[in-house]
Amino acid sequence: MSEDPQRRPMFTFDPAMTELIFDYCRARLEEYPVVLDFGGVDPQLEEALDGLLTREGREPSEILDRFTNQIAKAVISVDSPRFLSFIPAAPTKAALLFDMIVSASSLNGTSWLEAAGAIAAENQVLHFLSNAAGLPQSAGGCFVSGGSIGNLSALVVARDRARRNSPELGSQRLRFAVSEEAHSSIASALHVIDVDAFIVPTDDHRMTLATLQTALEADQHPETIVAVVATGGTTNAGIVDDLEGIGSFARERGLWFHVDAAYGGAGMLSTKRGELFQGLRHVDSFIVDPHKWLFAPFDCAALLYRNPEEAAKTHTQHASYLDIIHSDTGEWNPTDYAIHLTRRARGLAIWFSLCVYGIDAYVEAIDQAIIIAEDAAAAITATAHTELVREPGLSVVLFRRIGWSDEDYATWSTDLLKDQVAFVTPTKWEGETVARFAFLHPETSPEMVSEILATMA
Numbered sequence: 341m342s343e344d345p346q347r348r349p350m351f352t353f354d355p356a357m358t359e360l361i362f363d364y365c366r367a368r369l370e371e372y373p374v375v376l377d378f379g380g381v382d383p384q385l386e387e388a389l390d391g392l393l394t395r396e397g398r399e400p401s402e403i404l405d406r407f408t409n410q411i412a413k414a415v416i417s418v419d420s421p422r423f424l425s426f427i428p429a430a431p432t433k434a435a436l437l438f439d440m441i442v443s444a445s446s447l448n449g450t451s452w453l454e455a456a457g458a459i460a461a462e463n464q465v466l467h468f469l470s471n472a473a474g475l476p477q478s479a480g481g482c483f484v485s486g487g488s489i490g491n492l493s494a495l496v497v498a499r500d501r502a503r504r505n506s507p508e509l510g511s512q513r514l515r516f517a518v519s520e521e522a523h524s525s526i527a528s529a530l531h532v533i534d535v536d537a538f539i540v541p542t543d544d545h546r547m548t549l550a551t552l553q554t555a556l557e558a559d560q561h562p563e564t565i566v567a568v569v570a571t572g573g574t575t576n577a578g579i580v581d582d583l584e585g586i587g588s589f590a591r592e593r594g595l596w597f598h599v600d601a602a603y604g605g606a607g608m609l610s611t612k613r614g615e616l617f618q619g620l621r622h623v624d625s626f627i628v629d630p631h632k633w634l635f636a637p638f639d640c641a642a643l644l645y646r647n648p649e650e651a652a653k654t655h656t657q658h659a660s661y662l663d664i665i666h667s668d669t670g671e672w673n674p675t676d677y678a679i680h681l682t683r684r685a686r687g688l689a690i691w692f693s694l695c696v697y698g699i700d701a702y703v704e705a706i707d708q709a710i711i712i713a714e715d716a717a718a719a720i721t722a723t724a725h726t727e728l729v730r731e732p733g734l735s736v737v738l739f740r741r742i743g744w745s746d747e748d749y750a751t752w753s754t755d756l757l758k759d760q761v762a763f764v765t766p767t768k769w770e771g772e773t774v775a776r777f778a779f780l781h782p783e784t785s786p787e788m789v790s791e792i793l794a795t796m797a
């Protein structure tokens with residue numbers, strides 16, 4: 341192959357480009373406090389990208405320059421302690437750094453044959469999480485890209501097991517019991533697996549044993565309801581369903597019990613809210629997103645099964661070229677437990693970070709989000725023009741500015757970001773537009789909260 345001498349070699353170490361990228365990473369890791377920046381509709385973006393993609397390639401410094409000054413500027417920093425919308429992120433420095441190793445080493449965590457070392461380290465974290473949940477030693481699973489794919493992967497296993505174990509149901513449609521507060525990804529998963537939602541009405545937005553039993557008793561064909569999906573911390577309000585009551589009932593009845601704890605699952609480690617998660621010991625499957633309240637970089641969700649062999653029945657991919665990965669009895673192939681084959685060893689970032697800082701530091705950081713939520717609730721109550729909509733659930737606080745219209749909230753939210761004070765977006769609660777704080781970053785301070793509340797005067 342003749343090489344164009346003008347062309348930059350693609351697979352040879354390039355010291356100058358390496359310095360450029362490492363310098364960027366170093367500066368971003370050093371940024372303190374992290375600047376919020378702006379996302380959204382920037383009319384300059386097309387211009388920023390114009391002319392970058394060419395046949396001949398361009399200088400890395402030119403591309404990086406556009407990235408630094410225009411492209412990255414049009415992204416809100418989720419890891420700013422002033423980011424209080426949706427679910428924020430607060431990756432630890434150790435986790436961010438180690439994720440660079442995962443990238444630089446091109447770690448593919450598909451099979452034991454290829455990557456036993458990486459998978460064993462990831463499993464150390466998965467076992468820590470499943471022990472904390474109270475599952476037996478035989479529990480296991482894998483890391484996937486997010487809660488949505490985790491929920492989908494678990495629920496298709498639940499469906500397949502029901503079809504296997506209940507042949508008498510024939511071609512009848514299956515239903516899974518869910519509360520109306522379930523995350524949108526549950527509806528999406530049920531749609532994909534062609535199962536209907538059996539909506540359990542709740543009093544005060546929390547599914548309990550009583551609400552589930554009442555709903556089942558009123559139904560004509562409860563035998564077609566084969567699974568219960570509970571939420572371990574609703575995204576909108578932080579409400580944890582009655583996991584103990586629902587879970588023990590589901591197990592007694594032989595219903596698959598799945599808990600979506602994508603956001604709230606870290607609460608099981610909290611010294612303040614741990615008891616709300618004791619019912620996790622009953623699950624057949626659950627998910628928790630380390631990229632949320634377990635301080636890992638995107639994208640990382642942990643998916644765990646009580647009996648991983650049930651999951652393997654659904655998820656193991658069979659292909660001539662893959663047979664060899666299924667030949668060793670001691671193997672653990674993450675591909676067998678979710679809808680994926682090739683996967684980044686994304687669990688290594690949290691593995692390194694947990695090992696470096698230790699479990700106690702995590703517990704403290706998780707508790708801190710609950711403390712700031714409690715402080716904020718007190719400040720809201722003490723401020724004349726604001727009031728709580730309800731007591732905070734985990735680290736989410738819903739509150740109202742007395743007398744405000746939908747438009748007032750929208751304008752206020754836009755101005756807060758414009759002034760770089762905070763990113764706080766309104767939500768709906770029982771049909772009413774209200775303000776919402778989602779705390780997560782341990783460095784969000786009471787002063788920041790006061791500063792935000794003052795803007796509502």
Ligand SMILES: *Cc1c(COP(=O)(O)O)cnc(C)c1O
Nearest residue numbers: 486487488523525575600602603
């Ligand atoms: C965030 C969240 C999800 C979705 O997780 P992704 O990682 O965004 O796919 C699902 N369920 C709950 C309760 C969540 O908070």
